[in-house]
Amino acid sequence: MSAVEVFFLMMGLWLVVAMALGLRRPNGLGGHALRSRIDAVYGEPHELVRTDAKAFPEADIDFYDRAKAAFVQRGYRFVADVEDKTLSKLYPQNRTFLRLFVDAGGMVRACAYHLHPRGAVVSLLQLVQLFPRHLRVVELVTEVRGQFLVTSNTHGVDRLEPPPEAKVERLPLNTSLAIVVDRHEARIRELVRLNPERSPATFESFEDIVASMGRAHVAMARHRQKVGGLSRDELERLKGRPLSATEEAFLREVQAKPGHE
Numbered sequence: 001m002s003a004v005e006v007f008f009l010m011m012g013l014w015l016v017v018a019m020a021l022g023l024r025r026p027n028g029l030g031g032h033a034l035r036s037r038i039d040a041v042y043g044e045p046h047e048l049v050r051t052d053a054k055a056f057p058e059a060d061i062d063f064y065d066r067a068k069a070a071f072v073q074r075g076y077r078f079v080a081d082v083e084d085k086t087l088s089k090l091y092p093q094n095r096t097f098l099r100l101f102v103d104a105g106g107m108v109r110a111c112a113y114h115l116h117p118r119g120a121v122v123s124l125l126q127l128v129q130l131f132p133r134h135l136r137v138v139e140l141v142t143e144v145r146g147q148f149l150v151t152s153n154t155h156g157v158d159r160l161e162p163p164p165e166a167k168v169e170r171l172p173l174n175t176s177l178a179i180v181v182d183r184h185e186a187r188i189r190e191l192v193r194l195n196p197e198r199s200p201a202t203f204e205s206f207e208d209i210v211a212s213m214g215r216a217h218v219a220m221a222r223h224r225q226k227v228g229g230l231s232r233d234e235l236e237r238l239k240g241r242p243l244s245a246t247e248e249a250f251l252r253e254v255q256a257k258p259g260h261e
Contacts, residue, residue, distance in 0.1 A: 031253025228255030
């Protein structure tokens, strides 16, 4: 899946935790507003365009360059730096870019990106250590007949359930790129061993990678709609406890379809 989409959405969901801590909820961040954010992130296909790292002065370019060197050393090929223009329009304060790679066999699309969440409420969450000040993410994806094998270093931050089409393994944030790559490649070998008739899709071009990202986006969007934007299990996981009566009402508001409150 696209981890960057999930993280932008998670910034909104962590606001629910902020309310539980007694932080003042900003205007316009009720259940309906959160649902609008979810639908915006998982609405129409996203516009992904090539970009230049120089357009992101706050990005940790050293991290991107280290990731590039490490991937190339493992036989991966650098493909492009890409910005999700759809997310940038929704969250202009938190623009970032993805550095895309593909492995030598064309079976793995990988990305590395740095996200520095900004905004008053996010800053408060960082002070109470509920949201990292910086996210340096590595994600590898292999697509097999409409299924997505995903390995990333997002454990503890990404708390949304993936769609049925995705088999996601989240390693700790401080996991090295080499270990993430090793783990993903081991998962591919296991998948092929158990299902020799299922050949992974191949990525030969930038367009192939973007098309696969689009298919993953559609799967996630379909799943978000099915669970009503946010499920009870996800909200309880964010809270770390059963929901209160007020939070039950909040969840109903999130899950209500426009015009069906």
